[in-house]
Amino acid sequence: MQKAIKILNQLVAEGLIEDYAIGGSVAMLFYAEPVTTKDVDIFIETKSNSLVVSYSPIYEYLKNLGYEMIDQHVVIEGIAIDFLPAYNPLVVEALNNAASMNYSGENVDVFTPEYIIAIALQTGRPQDYQKITILINEAEINQDKLIEILKKYNLYQKWISFIAKE
């Protein structure tokens, strides 16, 4: 994982991406116990800040470093990385407010638990609700911040319904 993070930081240093942050299940590792996942979700911000992101320069760069592509994933040191655009205003905000963490000496930006919950609630698949349950039971969450985000993105009623069922 350390090597994968190093490569991501290299992509920023080379100007291929503006910024990135880890989201999804692997981001949860920083706050809670692990849950299985297919890949590492890396949300990226590009210079154009467009939803139509060209991944070709990133893939080309990684290919030249000898990394394999499998479907939409780049396999870096054995870990499947899925590059995703910051696809809506909530995800853009999550990216801009990502927490700076440390993994074995490497700096890495990670979505905060409040944004992971909000995105999971917005996405709304069974596996997303499972993530929320794990985070509210295990992670340290800033309740005021969470409520602020949920209200801003019209997710508060959905949250109330979810908590009532928990």
Next chain:
Amino acid sequence: MLITDEELKKIFDNKLKRRKLAAQRPVEEKFKDLVKMQEILVNANPKYKDSKIIPWRIS
């Protein structure tokens, strides 16, 4: 509204009290556990047998 803000806060606070200490383990340690879990997932579920993605092939 199904429940009040105050009730919501109470529910939430109770959940936080039950927070597992195990979740405070170093992330590197948890990552190693995740890799083991990925392997168990593959062995337990035939649909992942031919997958090139799961488990992660950690070098």
